[in-house]
Amino acid sequence: MPQPMSRPILSVDGLSKVYEGGFTALDAVSLEIREGEILALLGPNGAGKTTLIGSVCGLIQPSGGRVLVDGHDTLTDYRAARRLIGLVPQEINLEPFEKVISTVRFSRGLFGKRRNEALIERILRQLSLWDKRDSPIRALSGGMKRRVLIAKALAHEPRILFLDEPSAGVDVELRRDMWEVVRNLKRDGVTIILTTHYLEEAEAMADRIGVINKGQILLVEDKDALMKRLGKKELVIELREPVPAVPEALRHYGLRPTGNGHRLVYTYDTHGERTGITRLLADIQAAGLHLCDVETRESTLEEIFVDLVAEERAAP
Ligand SMILES: Nc1ncnc2c1ncn2[C@@H]1O[C@H](COP(=O)(O)OP(=O)(O)OP(=O)(O)O)[C@@H](O)[C@H]1O
Numbered sequence: 001m002p003q004p005m006s007r008p009i010l011s012v013d014g015l016s017k018v019y020e021g022g023f024t025a026l027d028a029v030s031l032e033i034r035e036g037e038i039l040a041l042l043g044p045n046g047a048g049k050t051t052l053i054g055s056v057c058g059l060i061q062p063s064g065g066r067v068l069v070d071g072h073d074t075l076t077d078y079r080a081a082r083r084l085i086g087l088v089p090q091e092i093n094l095e096p097f098e099k100v101i102s103t104v105r106f107s108r109g110l111f112g113k114r115r116n117e118a119l120i121e122r123i124l125r126q127l128s129l130w131d132k133r134d135s136p137i138r139a140l141s142g143g144m145k146r147r148v149l150i151a152k153a154l155a156h157e158p159r160i161l162f163l164d165e166p167s168a169g170v171d172v173e174l175r176r177d178m179w180e181v182v183r184n185l186k187r188d189g190v191t192i193i194l195t196t197h198y199l200e201e202a203e204a205m206a207d208r209i210g211v212i213n214k215g216q217i218l219l220v221e222d223k224d225a226l227m228k229r230l231g232k233k234e235l236v237i238e239l240r241e242p243v244p245a246v247p248e249a250l251r252h253y254g255l256r257p258t259g260n261g262h263r264l265v266y267t268y269d270t271h272g273e274r275t276g277i278t279r280l281l282a283d284i285q286a287a288g289l290h291l292c293d294v295e296t297r298e299s300t301l302e303e304i305f306v307d308l309v310a311e312e313r314a315a316p
């Protein structure tokens with residue numbers, strides 16, 4: 001849970017980035033991250049997530065605005081600010097012939113920190129890489145490489161960790177391990193900002209969720225509140241014979257026919273007391289319809305954007 005009393009450790013104020021050629025990738029983004037929280041930044045391809053992270057970490061020169069990392073300005077006090085940050089980049093950029101353990105050690109050295117073998121061991125164990133410590137990077141799977149990136153980012157004991165799409169190219173099982181790793185880091189007191197395309201991932205890990213689209217932050221909200229507002233699911237009911245219209249007895253469910261009447265789509269709130277599914281299925285049978293399959297589907301990010309934009313328009 002977020003700690004409402006914790007102080008902001010990172011504040012981004014009016015940050016903009018206009019790339020050469022004139023494209024505005026960040027449009028006056030302001031954001032405050034509290035110490036010890038996990039913030040998930042959710043947004044489609046090209047939304048500006050990597051640009052935002054790069055601008056905060058000093059990889060990208062912002063066109064305007066200000067970033068303070070625990071009070072240190074990233075432009076005027078870069079080294080002090082950067083030391084507090086660990087970055088797990090979206091692109092895997094490792095030396096293929098280097099050994100796992102030396103790669104991680106080297107990262108610590110880059111920040112001028114003294115050798116600390118016990119710490120390196122703890123990090124490698126935490127990421128299930130200890131057994132692979134003497135393997136060359138090229139002998140690792142994609143998911144392992146991503147964990148090496150995390151180990152590298154942690155080697156200088158940062159207080160804020162940025163994870164740019166930590167589970168890209170990672171299979172479902174490893175993805176859950178990754179979530180566990182992130183939760184453990186939080187337990188150690190690390191503040192975490194991660195980006196993702198997946199609502200499910202944001203939901204699994206975050207205390208707060210920020211939604212970014214076209215270089216603008218659409219909202220930042222407590223996860224629970226946001227999920228309650230937007231976490232809809234759909235039940236797609238496949239019928240053996242198509243129906244020309246939704247039968248009168250089923251009208252109150254608000255079913256949406258699709259596929260020339262072969263399917264009925266029922267939308268429900270995953271956070272409601274009752275989903276109404278049991279009764280709906282019974283009523284469908286009672287109405288004389290035969291179903292051959294049912295399938296559930298979560299709202300996609302695109303649908304959430306549509307909902308968000310519609311809500312903003314509806315607001316006075
Ligand atoms: N070096 C660059 N020069 C010009 N435009 C760029 C550059 N880097 C990124 N962009 C543009 O800025 C926009 C935001 O890119 P960014 O990589 O920040 O998006 P993202 O949200 O991280 O997307 P993804 O989910 O695909 O990683 C995109 O339209 C991209 O084409």
Ligand SMILES: [Mg+2]
Pocket residue numbers: 049050051090164
């Ligand atoms: Mg990106």
